[in-house]
Amino acid sequence: MVHTSLDVVDEKISAMGKALVDQRELYLGLLYPTEDYKVYGYVTNSKVKFVMVVDSSNTALRDNEIRSMFRKLHNSYTDVMCNPFYNPGDRIQSRAFDSMVTSMMIQVC
Template sequence: MQDNPLHISLFPPHEDEDLDMQFLLNSCLDIFDIRAKTKTLDQDLGLLQAIDERLAAYGWLTNIGIKFIIVVDMMGRPPAPDQDKRKFPAAVGLRDAEMKPAFRAVQTAYIQLMLNPFYMPDDRTPLQIANYGGKNPEITSKKFINELQRIGKAWAPGLPNI
């Protein structure tokens, strides 16, 4: 696997920061590799890095080596005008365990994608990547993307399930 992101979902207020998030994700993937060299990896890697006082990246590794990264805006996200402002509090003092429901939901969405008999994942060999102009082909399943959007919009610190 080339460690290229297969899917990136951004939520308000960060929709226009795609390039910044790609750099952040690639640095987090490097942290996965560093931790793998220094110790046995657990499924829940917890906090990978605190980027600044606002953004924190958390990692999750499946038993087959799929890496998930969730970047949390510690200031919280602005609620829509029709939403309760208390539903999406700031993530100050976020514990690693509060990320588990989000990671489990993302992993479940990925498993459902892989179980779809009509979804054909690419092998992502260097030759196939070259056929995509040097870029790793991203997951384009609308069902998967919609599920990640639902998870991202539903998650808030302290929710036991999503």
């Protein structure tokens, strides 16, 4: 399901082309709905892709809340990448990043 969603992300990015670089909104929206799950996507300016899988029965989450969660995740990811002690390509080992992701997962459940 996530692999299929990544194909949709690539299609959306190629359809947007250069407009994606000029655009401030990087949220791709709903990528792949199934009976059990909904898959949402987000891509950064540097082409890092975030995918979020949410239970379809969770009707409390609106599109604006998903967008907000992606922005929060992107900001936290940027903080990790800007850390001078982080080596690009290494596993992310940040307590702040882990706690932010955990709090988002608790919020969704």
